[in-house]
Every structure is written in structure tokens, then in C-alpha cells.
Amino acid sequence: MISVLRLGHRIPRDRRITTHVALVARAFGADCVLVSTKDSVLERSVRNVVERFGGDFHISTGVNWRRTLKEWQGTIVHLTMYGERLKDALPKMGKKDLMIVIGGEKVPPEVYDVADFNVSVGNQPHSEVAALAVFLDRLLEGQPLEREFEGRMRIVPSEKGKNVVERPAGLPSRKDCLKALREAGCDRAVIEHCKRVSRLARKIASLCGADERLCELGGLLHDIGRGRTHDVDHGHVGGQILREKDFPGVLAGIVEKHVGAGIVKDEAKEIGLPARSYVPKTLEERVVAHADNLAEEGKIDVLIDQMKERGLLTAAKRMRRLHDELSELCGMDLDDL
Numbered sequence: 001m002i003s004v005l006r007l008g009h010r011i012p013r014d015r016r017i018t019t020h021v022a023l024v025a026r027a028f029g030a031d032c033v034l035v036s037t038k039d040s041v042l043e044r045s046v047r048n049v050v051e052r053f054g055g056d057f058h059i060s061t062g063v064n065w066r067r068t069l070k071e072w073q074g075t076i077v078h079l080t081m082y083g084e085r086l087k088d089a090l091p092k093m094g095k096k097d098l099m100i101v102i103g104g105e106k107v108p109p110e111v112y113d114v115a116d117f118n119v120s121v122g123n124q125p126h127s128e129v130a131a132l133a134v135f136l137d138r139l140l141e142g143q144p145l146e147r148e149f150e151g152r153m154r155i156v157p158s159e160k161g162k163n164v165v166e167r168p169a170g171l172p173s174r175k176d177c178l179k180a181l182r183e184a185g186c187d188r189a190v191i192e193h194c195k196r197v198s199r200l201a202r203k204i205a206s207l208c209g210a211d212e213r214l215c216e217l218g219g220l221l222h223d224i225g226r227g228r229t230h231d232v233d234h235g236h237v238g239g240q241i242l243r244e245k246d247f248p249g250v251l252a253g254i255v256e257k258h259v260g261a262g263i264v265k266d267e268a269k270e271i272g273l274p275a276r277s278y279v280p281k282t283l284e285e286r287v288v289a290h291a292d293n294l295a296e297e298g299k300i301d302v303l304i305d306q307m308k309e310r311g312l313l314t315a316a317k318r319m320r321r322l323h324d325e326l327s328e329l330c331g332m333d334l335d336d337l
Contacts, residue, residue: 001074001097002030004132007065007111008104009037020129021102022046026057028136029144030100038062054149069114072099076115079131080107083118090138093117100135102128148212156209163209170248171213177220184241185227193295194220201291203337207330210283218254218288221247225255235259236273253282258289260307261318279318283329290322290334299335 004025009018019042022033026049035042039061046059069076074097083089093116101111112118121131136144156163172180181191201219205212225238239256243249262279269275280286297303300323307316327334 001032002095002136003099004030004033005063005065005068005099005101006033006035006104007101007107009035009039009042009061010104011037011039011041014104015039015042017127017129018042018104019045021132022059023049024129024133025136026050026055027144028133029140030136031056032058032060034063034065034068035059035061036063036065052153054153055147066110069099069101069111074098075117076101077117077119077135078102078107078111078115079121079128079135080112080118081120081123081125083120086119086121086135086138089117089119095139098139100132102132104128154211154213158209171217171251172247174217174220177217180221180242180245180247181224181227184224186224190223190226194223197222197288197291197295200295200337201288204287204291204326204330204334205284207332208283208287208326209329210287214250214254214284215287215291218251218258218284219291221251222255222258222288222292232259232263232271233273235263235278250284254280254285254288257281257285258292260293260312260315261289261322267315280322286322286326290319290326293319293323294334294337301335 004021006018006021008014018035018039022042023046025033026046033046043059043061046057050057075093076099077089077093078101080103101107101115103111119135121134153164178191181194186194198216198219201215202212204210205215221238221242223234223238224241225234225236227241228234228237235256235258239252242252242255257278257280259278262277263271263273264279265275265277268278280289293303294300297306300320304316304320307313307319323334
């Protein structure tokens with residue numbers, strides 16, 4: 001648990017900067033922010049961000065800071081201009097159960113006495129927001145910045161412009177997906193394969209800008225139809241199972257279209273599936289389909305040769321094209337993952 005205790009918050013003068021304190025705490029790896037002054041407007045602003053962008057982050061205002069510090073069972077770190085240098089203090093403190101204290105107006109002298117570490121993030125005047133960001137980044141070595149928060153809104157990195165994706169509401173958890181696999185009758189081997197595909201799909205998604213959460217869950221559920229059949233129609237059956245369970249349609253679509261590099265309408269009709277296309281179209285559908293292809297063999301040429309030996313020449317061409325397209329988007333040959 002890493003908590004941030006904000007002292008000296010003044011309404012409305014400090015509301016904007018204290019909001020920034022909370023957002024930095026969330027983004028850089030803290031679990032909650034505690035504010036000594038009651039401010040319901042501040043609480044709503046921060047909770048709105050958490051609701052839209054995700055994460056398990058909490059804010060409480062109007063806390064009794066003296067009691068909070070007295071009852072804290074972990075390490076208390078006070079960020080100040082006048083303390084021990086950051087590089088000297090960090091090796092002496094752990095990363096668990098930290099209470100990080102930052103002030104607004106003048107910090108009471110007793111905070112210096114009760115703190116286990118008074119830490120200077122530089123000894124020149126600057127913002128407490130900057131001090132908190134630098135401290136958390138050094139403490140946690142930048143790892144929280146790579147986290148996926150799994151909120152409704154997701155920012156896709158891009159060189160120019162804004163790329164914001166809104167996720168479908170009601171996505172299940174990994175626990176829900178694993179439970180669904182077991183309830184559908186999938187054995188241990190199928191479930192372990194699904195976990196491998198899920199990990200690979202998320203890795204590919206991170207490289208090509210696809211929705212990592214959708215790819216992770218789609219990969220985990222892709223073979224749920226194998227609880228009922230191991231035939232080529234298991235993708236279609238899996239989509240039906242998910243719709244019966246009221247899982248989001250976007251996941252059912254990923255599952256239905258994951259087989260090979262997809263099944264075109266004429267092929268579907270020949271093998272007894274409803275006569276429609278099962279070719280993956282969205283980026284997430286394509287990522288999961290190809291993660292399934294690569295999860296076991298790992299090399300595209302091996303897969304292509306196997307398909308040619310079975311006489312699936314057209315399907316082999318589709319798989320090669322899918323591999324090349326995703327490799328280009330990822331900036332690397334997916335054989336090298």
C-alpha cells in the first residue's frame with residue numbers, strides 16, 4: 001500500500017493543484033490520496049477520472065492527519081526541500097506500506113519529527129506535484145507508467161493528434177473468463193492453451209496499438225467452444241456460448257473469427273456453418289486469431305507448410321497476409337516474439 005497524504009489544502013485556491021497531486025499519485029503508482037481538508041468537489045473530480053480511465057485508486061478528504069500519521073503501521077516519508085537527498089534516502093526505504101506526506105502551505109514542524117524520512121527532491125523551490133512524480137518514479141522505477149488501467153477510456157499512443165478509444169461497457173474479468181471456460185467443459189490442456197494465447201495476444205496488441213484488454217480476454221476465451229467440440233466449428237460454437245452467457249458481443253465476435261486466418265462465406269457453407277464470413281476484421285479480432293496461430297508453433301513458415309500439406313492453399317495465403325500485416329503494424333516480424 002502506497003498512500004499520499006496531502007496537507008494544507010485550501011478551498012478553492014488549491015483545488016486544481018491538489019487534483020494534480022491525486023492524478024499524479026494514481027498514474028505513478030500510489031493506491032490512494034488522503035486530503036486533510038474536506039472537499040467533496042475534489043473527490044468527485046478524481047473519482048470521475050478513475051471511473052472513466054480505470055484503476056483501483058481511492059480518495060478521501062477531511063481526514064484527521066495527526067491521527068492518520070500516528071496510526072500508520074508502515075514507513076512515513078515527508079517530501080520537502082530541506083530533507084535528505086533523494087538518492088541517499090531511497091536505498092534505505094522499502095516499497096511497501098509507505099505514507100508519502102506532501103504539504104501545500106507551511107508544514108507543521110511535528111511532521112518532520114514523526115516522519116521516518118524527510119526527503120529532498122532537489123533543494124530548489126518547485127511544485128509538490130513535481131516532487132511527488134519524481135519520487136514515485138524513482139521509487140517504483142517507472143513501472144506503473146506501463147500499466148493498463150482497464151477503464152472505459154483508453155489513450156492509444158500516436159505521434160500526432162489524439163487517439164482515444166472507448167471500450168465496450170461490461171467487460172468480464174479474467175476470473176469470469178476462466179470460470180466460463182470451466183463451466184463450458186474445457187479441460188486443463190485447453191485452458192492452459194487459452195492462457196498462452198491470451199498472453200501473446202496482449203503482447204502483440206501492445207506493439208500494434210490494439211486494445212490490450214480486449215485482446216487479453218478474447219485470447220483467454222477464444223477456444224471456449226472446445227468444451228463442446230474440437231471440430232472446425234468450435235469458433236462458431238464458442239460465440240454461441242458467450243452470447244448465451246450474455247458476454248459482450250465484441251468478445252463473441254473475436255471468438256467466432258479466430259480460426260486460422262478466418263473462414264470465408266463459401267468455405268463456411270461447405271463445412272456446415274451458417275453461410276457468412278468468419279474472417280477477422282477488427283484489429284483485435286486479427287490479433288487474437290494470429291496469436292492462436294503462433295502460440296504453439298511460433299513460426300509462420302511451419303504453419304504455412306502444414307496448411308499446404310493439408311491442401312489449404314487459399315487459407316495459407318490468408319494466414320501469410322495476416323502475419324505480414326500485423327508484423328508491419330508492430331514494427332517487427334512476429335516470428336521474433
